Amino acid sequence: MILMILTTQCLTNVIKKRPTNSHKGTFGRVLLIGGSLQYGGAILLATKAAVRAGAGLVTCATDLINRTALNTTLPEAMFINYLDFSALKQQLSQADVVVIGPGLGLSAEAFNIFKITCQQINSQATLVIDGSALTFVAQAPSCLQTCATQKIILTPHLKEWERITNLSLNQQSIINNQKAQQKLSATVVLKGATTTIYYLDGHTATINIGGPYMATGGTGDTLTGIIAAFLAQFKEPNPKEVLAAAVFLHSYIPQQLSQHNYVVLPSEISNHLPNIMQKFSS
Numbered sequence: 663m664i665l666m667i668l669t670t671q672c673l674t675n676v677i678k679k680r681p682t683n684s685h686k687g688t689f690g691r692v693l694l695i696g697g698s699l700q701y702g703g704a705i706l707l708a709t710k711a712a713v714r715a716g717a718g719l720v721t722c723a724t725d726l727i728n729r730t731a732l733n734t735t736l737p738e739a740m741f742i743n744y745l746d747f748s749a750l751k752q753q754l755s756q757a758d759v760v761v762i763g764p765g766l767g768l769s770a771e772a773f774n775i776f777k778i779t780c781q782q783i784n785s786q787a788t789l790v791i792d793g794s795a796l797t798f799v800a801q802a803p804s805c806l807q808t809c810a811t812q813k814i815i816l817t818p819h820l821k822e823w824e825r826i827t828n829l830s831l832n833q834q835s836i837i838n839n840q841k842a843q844q845k846l847s848a849t850v851v852l853k854g855a856t857t858t859i860y861y862l863d864g865h866t867a868t869i870n871i872g873g874p875y876m877a878t879g880g881t882g883d884t885l886t887g888i889i890a891a892f893l894a895q896f897k898e899p900n901p902k903e904v905l906a907a908a909v910f911l912h913s914y915i916p917q918q919l920s921q922h923n924y925v926v927l928p929s930e931i932s933n934h935l936p937n938i939m940q941k942f943s944s
């Protein structure tokens with residue numbers, strides 16, 4: 663097993679100056695699915711992060727109740743009703759990266775949306791599974807095995823990981839986590855005070871920056887948007903390094919802001935994305 667500790671070098675390796683003759687199509691299509699009546703904020707935060715981290719075209723599939731909020735706060739993003747299955751399937755056939763789960767909730771309707779997503783996503787796309795959708799993975803692990811894409815990233819916090827693996831918090835050693843991750847045949851970003859990425863090839867990368875100023879609901883939702891935007895727009899040097907850069911940046915920004923802020927809100931992380939990305943672009 664190769665254990666890597668990430669530094670700012672991972673940002674300069676990935677964030678490149680944009681070609682002059684590029685356009686929105688150059689920087690990828692991201693589809694984010696989630697946001698029930700109770701948790702609209704989660705999908706709005708994820709969508710905001712995807713837009714501000716530079717995805718070219720961003721669509722938010724959510725409850726109709728969230729449409730006005732989305733259009734008001736984030737007019738760059740497109741809306742579809744997540745219960746309009748024909749629109750959802752069409753989006754799933756086109757997206758480069760699909761995020762499912764932030765604020766999705768655990769209703770029967772939500773589970774249906776999760777199953778449709780796993781079945782209908784195009785085989786070239788990456789699927790990022792977060793929040794409520796991780797509980798569906800725990801309840802119906804076969805959805806991963808039969809998923810139409812093999813490029814799957816799970817982003818659990820420690821409790822969500824316990825639900826999926828039955829590993830209690832004190833059993834979650836690197837070795838045990840890796841065994842469980844390899845069985846799932848998915849990349850895992852295991853989030854906590856320290857975050858570790860478990861890759862399919864057996865390598866791991868650890869992010870030991872960030873801190874308790876990030877402990878506000880919505881910080882993980884913001885991470886999924888950044889991951890999606892990075893994978894959609896950066897094709898080099900490789901998906902492993904692109905994922906690592908996204909996860910590192912998500913903690914690096916609040917670490918910088920914490921010098922002058924007691925807490926760093928998720929939406930503030932997103933506000934600073936374009937500025938900090940510019941500083942590291944080479």
Ligand SMILES: NC(=O)C1=CN([C@@H]2O[C@H](COP(=O)(O)OP(=O)(O)OC[C@H]3O[C@@H](n4cnc5c(N)ncnc54)[C@H](OP(=O)(O)O)[C@@H]3O)[C@@H](O)[C@H]2O)[C@@H](O)CC1
Pocket residue numbers: 700701702703704705763764765766767792793794795819820821822853854855879880881882883
């Ligand atoms: N604005 C919105 O709309 C928001 C909506 N959201 C959406 O809500 C949905 C439910 O997601 P969720 O994560 O809140 O609930 P759930 O899976 O039950 O986990 C909570 C349990 O996990 C534990 N725990 C967590 N981290 C831990 C750690 N590092 N180490 C140890 N324990 C840890 C935690 O511990 P405890 O409180 O007991 O200390 C608690 O027991 C989901 O769709 C999400 O996207 C949220 O994103 C918030 C903003």
Ligand SMILES: Nc1ncnc2c1ncn2[C@@H]1O[C@H](COP(=O)(O)OP(=O)(O)O)[C@@H](O)[C@H]1O
Pocket residue numbers: 793818819853854855856857871872873874875876877878879880881882883884885
């Ligand atoms: N004390 C801490 N130190 C470092 N990072 C933290 C700390 N507390 C929370 N985080 C980060 O905040 C995020 C929380 O994710 P998650 O629990 O999914 O939040 P939510 O679902 O509310 O958006 C993770 O990226 C985690 O690493």
Ligand SMILES: [Mg+2]
Pocket residue numbers: 792793819882883
């Ligand atoms: Mg979460």
